[in-house]
Amino acid sequence: MNALIVADDLTGAMDTGHQFAASGLETTVRISRRPPDADENVDARWQHEGDTDRQTPTATAAVVAVTTETRYADAPTARERVVRAVSVADADESTLVYKKVDSTLRGNVVAELEATIDATDAALAVVAPAFPAAGRVTRDGIHTVDGVPLSETEYADDENGPTTAHLPTLLAASRYPVDHVPLEDVSNGVEALAAVVRDAAGREGARVLSFDATRSSHLAAIADAAARCDERVVYAGSGGLARYVTVPGDGRETDARRGRKLASAPNTTRKTGALGIVGSVNDRTLAQLDRVPDATVIALEPSDVLESPTTAGQEAGTRAGKRLAAGEIAVLTGARSNPDLEETLEIGRREGLDRSQVRVRVKRALARAGRAAVDVQPPAGLFSTGGDVTVAVCEALEASSVALTGEEIEDGIPVGRLETGPIAGTTIVTKAGGFGGESAIVNSLSRLREDDRQ
The missing domain is CATH 3.40.980.20 (Four-carbon acid sugar kinase, nucleotide binding domain)
Incomplete structure (x- = not known):
């Protein structure tokens, strides 16, 4: 396995995994099994005896996406499941870890981001939830959907919707230091942006670095800059950023993959x-x-x-x-x-x-x-x-x-x-x-x- 995607719901795992599949990487989305009483005891689906093989990603695909089903879980549960998802994947330092974040910032964004950093010992989390192709952009830290600040959309009324449209304010609840990179710096070119990323990753202790992005080219620059960092970086974003992330190793078509494709x-x-x-x-x-x-x-x-x-x-x-x-x-x-x-x-x-x-x-x-x-x-x-x-x-x-x-x-x-x-x-x-x-x-x-x- 070259890359692991951890998403809080299935459609998110699918649309983010697609970005890797579209580049020619074999990508499988694993669906966790729920016992009959899962809706009364939401954590049971992860503790149900005998279900380990259904919730553990296999290493047969280059990219594996797993769902924690934590969009509406409480924060401690969300944190635990993310840590478990990374640990059962046996993701070592060579495995790229991508924490899928809802493009409307619903769910346990901060808790799951912290858990991803904890589980990987990453020096830096690169956070860019923008998805310009789907109408989601971030400017001056304000995240908007089709030009409307997130706090003024129906997503803010969701059961676990965002409390603010201002991304740095949302992330400030993290126990890790948070810095935000404005659009001006994102637009300065990859070399300059890479220097910003390396500086953040080189500081003492893990950090969170969030970004403005209003165009797909901005996301491409962010991904490129993060890939040039010598320290371990985890990515956190929607399907928009995933499209431009470089996966280590060679996960393209193999004889084994061709055999599995025939079977399905x-x-x-x-x-x-x-x-x-x-x-x-x-x-x-x-x-x-x-x-x-x-x-x-x-x-x-x-x-x-x-x-x-x-x-x-x-x-x-x-x-x-x-x-x-x-x-x-x-x-x-x-x-x-x-x-x-x-x-x-x-x-x-x-x-x-x-x-x-x-x-x-x-x-x-x-x-x-x-x-x-x-x-x-x-x-x-x-x-x-x-x-x-x-x-x-x-x-x-x-x-x-x-x-x-x-x-x-x-x-x-x-x-x-x-x-x-x-x-x-x-x-x-x-x-x-x-x-x-x-x-x-x-x-x-x-x-x-x-x-x-x-």
Whole structure:
């Protein structure tokens, strides 16, 4: 293994891993297995006896991405899982470690960054969450999404959203000293920027160095400058920075890789429809879902989901499976609009359920629906959006890993293939909630059907 990516959710691991796969590096995303009671005891999925082989990355791929599933965990749990992820990977000083940070700074950013430094004994953490291709940039320390400061977006209202749009202020909670590099210094050229990085890494004790970046060329310069440092550096960023990071060693195609690719080759004889599962309720995802034809969408009934997620999921999945068998697209979702979401939350409140408990039941229903659809008719391909739901769906499908192809539908929407489970070899496209243009879901499903017809 040449590089290890540690992400707090699956879609993040996928879109960051894609950046390495696109450069020709064999990249595998490992999916941790959750025991049945994982939602009541979130740490159980990492302590469940007998699951070690499912949560330990293998060294067969040049780049391995693992998920800690800590976006909504408490900080101590997040810290522990990151340390464990690095330790079980047996990442020595020659292994590049990339801590995937959400491009909207949700989750336990500081705790997981500290844990990454602790686990690697790195001298410096290079932090650049910008992803200009997806509308995320940092200027004067202020992180914005499509030109709007992060604190003024819907992401700030997330259950574990950022408390500030000012990156240096957010990172100041770290026990490690933090310095910020302004855009003027980032734009001075790689040699000058490398001197800044070397100076920070050469000081006594580990440090955090964050960066402004408004263009992809800025991220390329940051990655290049960090690569010139003699001290050990860990990277922390979204898929934007990952695109330009140089991985040590030669991880490109080998005979072993070619053999594994054959084993997980896409099923081109499966003449059936494509299956979509929409677990995100991000405004952008809902706008994308609105572009999907009504006849294609199967929305779960809120009261049924909250009363019995398994039954509701089974019934919806069976309907979806019949559409697949007829060669049609089926899209499963828990909500088609914000009013749908509010209705579900209101029903949950009347039943004494908080937002987190409602989310868990919807996730269970969608995962069950995905498995029920597949049991009726394996799909031509699978599309899923929403990290937590995508993990649950993969677990329901007994898929423990995804091989990334290096292709993508658009920026941040990668293509992979399931490596295990009853539909191994099936193409999977994943999308973080806030990524993609208005036609992202439609285009993803169309691509999956086109692959089937080749």
